[in-house]
Amino acid sequence: MIAQTPHLLQDTLLLSAARLGAKTAVVVEGQAYTYDELRQAARSLAGTLVQHGLQRGDRVAIYMDNTWPCVVSIYATLMAGGVFLVVNPQTKADKLEFVLDDSDARILITDGHLSAVFLPLLPRLNKLSATLCSGKVPESNSIIAFEQALKDSPATAHHRAIPLDLAALIYTSGSTGNPKGVMQTHQSMLFAAGSLTRYLRLSENDRLLCVLPLAFDYGLYQLLMSVALGATLVLERSFTFPAQVFARMEEQNVTVFPGVPTIFAMLLSAHSREPLCFPSVTRVTNTAAALPDDFVARMRPIFPNALIYKMYGLTECKRVSYLEPELVERKPGSVGKAIPGTEIYLLSAEGQPVAPGETGILYVRGPHVMAGYWKRPDLSAHMLKAGQLPGERVLCTQDYFRMDEDGFLYFVGRNDDIIKTRGEKVSPAEVENAMHGIAGISQVAVVGIPDELLGEAIRAYVVLEPNSELTEKRIRAQCLTRLENYMVPEEISICSALPTTATGKVSKRALLEQN
């Protein structure tokens, strides 16, 4: 029986399918799938997952591009009572192994074109009880073909979670180097999807575009919101070929365009070559990094009928704030107010309220706040603080903001050294760790430098071992085998020594001031 109000994330699919079974739920690279097809495929796959040992609360790692099998796997995991984590398909072997191991993933669902990365790891991953693979399945007795997993639909009783159970782990980069899994429950994700839907004024008639990876919560929520509404998601693998995306937007009459500043910069650059105009789009959203002030005005001719939303968020609570689109011109630079059903406030380092206009640390209170970082109580304690109510925990974002007299929020700065490039968070420590593994590198320091297209570009200062024959190019080639493409430094500067502070640490400030 289906509850009329969704209590679990997968209930949204069951409800939409019951109501709108024949409607297109997802268009993946031009191919349409109905709500009935999504429900049926997810049910079958859920049966296979349970058959292969998935218990309630077990993690399923989905290491895939934005594809139909990826969408099915997300809902199948939930239906089977599991917890999904989507891993960016750009992830290289070392990090994939870390994430699979850290999450204690029970099942891996992946795609044949990624086999060069995941196959060598399989013998070592002894917590995995099954690996499923879509596309071209590598020759191996132990790998189950995704298509087969959908066909053999055992009538297994699925495990049923409760709203307080985890629905997803969302891995995010942290200043400590290794990524950490943000724990989100069914109820927190349902709440966040509902809150976003409300202020974005979405309805089941919307057609949402998603060119962002589903491994990124901004991409993932396009799917979650669309399914919950009974709307249609137009899913593209990426924004790599903008012309293909533009053609799809026209063909599919896309109404919602979510992007990050790098995507909007590419859009504006394409527009200057050949004018673009998407009259069907009625909502444009930006988050992940601040949208330069002049972008909104320059984007108007491209999206003549769209409300433009500037937003701010972090994976630890999905989204913090949004600026009402009608106020974009009146409140330049602001990321607005708390999303519906939540509240935000600024405190000084001593925990005292700050006056309007003064800088403080941003705190977030609401049902969307994460349950913590997976197996990292130390890091959780740094971000989750006691709230006013007994036992309550609020999110301390550790980011600096100020608020004007009207309560509108303005970003001031981060208190860590995370680099934001192409809308992705990059931990300098993670890049440095990977580069330290390259034979011939003695010392390395990684910093972010301002860049018009990327927001920030990554620059690495490297000191080589004596007699090393490494060149800038060879270092970048090595980086590509260890890091996601967006984490590979755009610039590598080989130097004889790195400046240090009085305590002997590398001084990144001095490095930045050299230039």
Place this chain on the structure above:
Amino acid sequence: MSIGAKVRSYIQENFLFSEDTGAFADSDSFLEQGIIDSTGVLELVFFVEEQFGIKVADREMIPENFDSVANIARFIQNKQAAQ
């Protein structure tokens, strides 16, 4: 050097930073192999325009024309033949 070989050497030099010619096949999808991402396609288009004296329209920047060495070589040949 053939058109394909020139394209391959540009990609190795600028996206993979390597001289290893066996790293990928002419028919391998750049997207699937993670060779090029969104900011890379524009660079590739500029290279093709400059090196082969053709003009690439925005609507031609699609996987059928730019997602593998083989696709790019075919696209360039067709454009040159049409000039």
